[in-house]
Amino acid sequence: xxxxxxxxxxxxxxxxxxxxxxxxxxxxxxxxxxxxxxxxxxxxxxxxxxxxxxxxxxxxxxxxxxxxxxxxxxxxxxxxxxxxxxxxxxxxxxxxxxxxxxxxxxxxxxxxxxxxxxxxxxxxxxxxxxxxxxxxxxxxxxxxxxxxxxxxxxxxxxxxxxxxxxxxxxxxxxxxxxxxxxxxxxxxxxxxxxxxxxxxxxxxxxxxxxxxxxxxxxxxxxxxxxxxxxxxxxxxxxxxxxxxxxxxxxxxxxxxxxxxxxxxxxxxxxxxxxxxxxxxxxxxxxxxxxxxxxxxxxxxxxxxxxxxxxxxxxxxxxxxxxx
Numbered sequence: 001x002x003x004x005x006x007x008x009x010x011x012x013x014x015x016x017x018x019x020x021x022x023x024x025x026x027x028x029x030x031x032x033x034x035x036x037x038x039x040x041x042x043x044x045x046x047x048x049x050x051x052x053x054x055x056x057x058x059x060x061x062x063x064x065x066x067x068x069x070x071x072x073x074x075x076x077x078x079x080x081x082x083x084x085x086x087x088x089x090x091x092x093x094x095x096x097x098x099x100x101x102x103x104x105x106x107x108x109x110x111x112x113x114x115x116x117x118x119x120x121x122x123x124x125x126x127x128x129x130x131x132x133x134x135x136x137x138x139x140x141x142x143x144x145x146x147x148x149x150x151x152x153x154x155x156x157x158x159x160x161x162x163x164x165x166x167x168x169x170x171x172x173x174x175x176x177x178x179x180x181x182x183x184x185x186x187x188x189x190x191x192x193x194x195x196x197x198x199x200x201x202x203x204x205x206x207x208x209x210x211x212x213x214x215x216x217x218x219x220x221x222x223x224x225x226x227x228x229x230x231x232x233x234x235x236x237x238x239x240x241x242x243x244x245x246x247x248x249x250x251x252x253x254x255x256x257x258x259x260x261x262x263x264x265x266x267x268x269x270x271x272x273x274x275x276x277x278x279x280x281x282x283x284x285x286x287x288x289x290x291x292x293x294x295x296x297x298x299x300x301x302x303x304x305x306x307x308x309x310x311x312x313x314x315x316x317x318x319x320x321x322x323x
Contacts, residue, residue, distance in 0.1 A: 042169035155319035
């Protein structure tokens, strides 16, 4: 398979509804065939990350891309940036819980695949959706940027191709892994200190405590959620709510005013209003202003929680605005 040179916007267009519909039909047929053969059940978390070679590319990438977006990580043992990026992608593959799978390709052992995808340097990350290949990014990009790209990828895959991902059996590997150990003591102490600081209204102290945990354990879910909440509360502490809302109402083009008002909306429990305000601001802006609004929106998603229906709905709306 010779990958096409495509961008995220290209995947959305795909030159036509017909191409998208055909891909959607193929995906539905593949899922039906898998069900007839006894497949289609939940998969273990271990299957979300696989090593792929040239011999298994057709099965492990092309065929699987009719069920779920496949993200391809081109890497090599001697590549230092790869040693930073690959573990992050593996962690995100598990965290995204079946919305995409990760295929790791060692370029030293699979030169043909590297040439077919036109890889000029590593690390390089591509995706295949319903048989369509596209470049995502090259180099060890920041985690926030990678998350944005993956969010856009899974939204496009669902909306345009009907690929809702895989069902993951989170208990499937328990027998092999054995009991899950509790976090190390220092994390417990730091998390406890952060909670106490929040309760006392010491938001700066809470932020510092959560950051200290994340410095040692970047994937700590509790610390990430707590940090997002603490930073939000710190931003709204002491602000004149009436003045902020008046500024936002008088000048819809004032990006910082809209961001500040969205913070107040969320703290006040008006989740949909906060999301809607920022999505509309993303629609009206471009460049650095758009990036600033989008990043704040992603931060508010973290506060509410990825599984909240309001977050999932807002992610869909954001994808439509971006593409």
